[in-house]
Structures are given as C-alpha cells and as structure tokens.
Amino acid sequence: MPERSPSRGRPKTLDRDQVLQTALMQYWSKGPNEVAIGEICTLTGASKPGVYREFGSDDGLKLAALDAYSHLVIRPFFEVLEHDRSFGDAQTALIDFTTQDRAAIGIPNGCLHVAMRAQRDKLGVMTREKVDLLRQEGLDNYAVWIEQAKSRGEFRMDIPTDIVALYFDAQNGGAMRMQTEGVPNDVIAKVMRLALMAIQ
Amino acid sequence: MPERSPSRGRPKTLDRDQVLQTALMQYWSKGPNEVAIGEICTLTGASKPGVYREFGSDDGLKLAALDAYSHLVIRPFFEVLEHDRSFGDAQTALIDFTTQDRAAIGIPNGCLHVAMRAQRDKLGVMTREKVDLLRQEGLDNYAVWIEQAKSRGEFRMDIPTDIVALYFDAQNGGAMRMQTEGVPNDVIAKVMRLALMAIQ
C-alpha cells in the first residue's frame, strides 16, 4: 500500500499530502461542491494532470479528503465515547468536543461528513459509498455506547437503542448545521445540553 | 401586482403556474441544485426564453418556487402551533404533520427549505435572502408559541425561549434529513417523540 517510489524515472515533485490537506480544508470550509479541482491546483501550485495522476478523479480526491477527515475528526469524536467514564460525563465531553472554539485551533466550522450527507446526490460513487459507510459506522458506535450505558444501569432501558442512536446522530447533525449557519458555540452548547437533558 | 395582460400583442401561451409547480416538485424531490432549467422546460414543454421572460433568472425561478413552498408547507406547518390547544397536543400534531405518509398524498420527502439551507452558498442572492428570512420567521414562530406555553404554565420557565426555539428547529431539521435519507416515518416519529419527551 505505501506504493514505494520506483528506482528510476523522473522524481516526483507533487506533494500529495499538501494537496490532500488543502483539498480537505477547502471542502470542509466551503462545502464539497463549492471547490473546483483547478482551485486546489492554484492554491497548492500543483498542475491538474498531477492531481489527476495522484487521485484519479474528482471523486477520488473527495474520497481521499473524506477519509483523511474521518481519521482527523470522526475517529477522535467517537473515541470520546469509549473512554471509561459515565454516560453523563461522556455526553459532556461530546458537547465540549463539538463546541470547542475552532477558530483558535485553526479548523473550520461545521462537519465535512454532515455537509456531504446533505449533498449526497452530487458526489461520485466512491465518495458516496464512503459517506454511507461512515454514517452507518457512526450509528453503530452510538449503539455500542448506549448498550453499554444500559447494561451499566446508566440509561433507561425503555427506549430502543437504534432510536437513541438516531437521536444522537440528529443532535450532532443539528449542532453542525447551526455552527455552519453561524450560531455561536456557547448557544449551540446550550441547545445540546437541552437535548441531552431530555434523555436522562 | 396581478400584472394584467395587455390588450394587444401576441397572446401568452406559457403556463406560469405549471412551470412553477413543476419546478417546485423537482427542486423538492431532487434538491434545488440537481435540477437544470432546461429540464423543467422539457418537462413542461416551455421554452427556455419563455421561462426566463417569466422568472428572470435561475435565481428568480428558485425564489418563486421557495415562495410557493412556504405557502404550501411552511405556513400550514406553523399554523399547527397556533390552534388553541395545549403545548403537548401541539407537539403531537407537529410530529403527525412531519411524519405523515407523503407518498400517499403525492408530495416528496424532506423539506425544500431545509435542503436550501444546506446548499445556501450555491443559491442566488434573492433565494438566499428568502431562505434566511424563512429561517428567522420560523424561529420567531417557535418563540411565540413557546412564550405562550410558558405563560400558560405548560412549559418550564428555566430555559431561555430562543434556545428552545433553536432546539425545535434542530429537531425538525433532523427529521427532514432522516426522511431524505430514507429513514421510515414511524422511526422518525419515535425519534421525535424522544426529542420532545426530554423537554417536558
């Protein structure tokens, strides 16, 4: 998989990682369908054929960006749930994670995955499949967490786990949409606390 | 405003209402940026210049469609809240309205306004302004309803009204997104009941 470089031929100058990072940030901050490949080329100094050689297609670049995003954001997000803490503490941690001051860390508002879900039909097949996969994995992650809380007696048993999982997914989506629309993080945090308060 | 027809000149044959209805249904079911004007022309038999004479631009057509949508769906939606009933009954009515069987009535799943909010940056200025206006009006409508419930003693006073309004807006957005993603209406209803349960 590392695709090691061949021993001869002209050495590669295209900086794959720089292109990928730039694409990710652009898609994330502007939306996956607001950024043309040519724009990414301009920003990175890469040539279009170079980008195409590296990523294959627009779909391939978006897939790579979404994949990077899943490692950078989605995985850490769900890891918040896995630490051995109470259901309530984990919820608080979730809110903190979601509503942290992004400008201070230098990352865009909103969620690339949520944005892609809203634009699903505009995406290529590879990216679309990844979007669907991440959605399902997210629901599964919530489900495991909720089941655990149930088994520990930290959460009521009378609501089906899959319903609660969809509920959490919806709250997260709502928070991300608010953030994209410019609602301040402290307000979003209040709304989220309200959403979680209800469940106890 | 009725723009009465002039006494002479070639009589108009373009069916404004048919074009508008078609555009609305197409935008609603496929998404506002998945439908080209040429497609609407094909579906209605209208010519492109005819449509441009009537609506001015792509932005104008989308604005007209969103306006029609607001009368057809958004207004009735908020009228559900205005009937003189208890806070709890109104919430139930909201859920029923949102999760009714749309295929039976012949209307698409999801919400055009929610979809446009997610694609805000891709819209023309007029449509975008209307989207923002409808969002604000929606929040205001929720706020009035919540204040009323508070004054009647039907809802707790310890949560700021604007936070609750954002909460309801988020729940509705989440429901519409689930519907778009294919979650069955009865499941959506369960999630919504969970969301409202929490607030009591």
Add this chain to the structure above:
DNA sequence: CAAATTACGTACCCTTAGTTACGAAATTAG
C-alpha cells in the same frame, strides 16, 4: 551516451447549464 522509465505541465477537449440575440408569429388599434 543511449535507452528505458517515470513524472511534469501546457494547452487543449468536451459537457453542462445559465443566458440571450433575433427573426417570426399572433394579436389589436387605426
């Protein structure tokens, strides 16, 4: 150095989709 190999990037191609120029058609006023 010549051949083979690999990557580079300019300058295109092609499709989609918003938009319009313009001449023809239909109708009424005089």
Add this chain to the structure above:
DNA sequence: CTAATTTCGTAACTAAGGGTACGTAATTTG
C-alpha cells in the same frame, strides 16, 4: 391592410469545470 405591440422559440453564446493528449524533462540502467 398597416403599424404597433407583445410573445414565441430556435439556435446560438458563454463560463465553469472535469478530464486528458502529448511533447518535454529528469532520472537510472547498461
């Protein structure tokens, strides 16, 4: 009937953007 008026719709134009043909450059091997 002629002029004025209004709308019609074919056949473009144009810009954006995904994608690539192809000649060139940079390396290693022998």
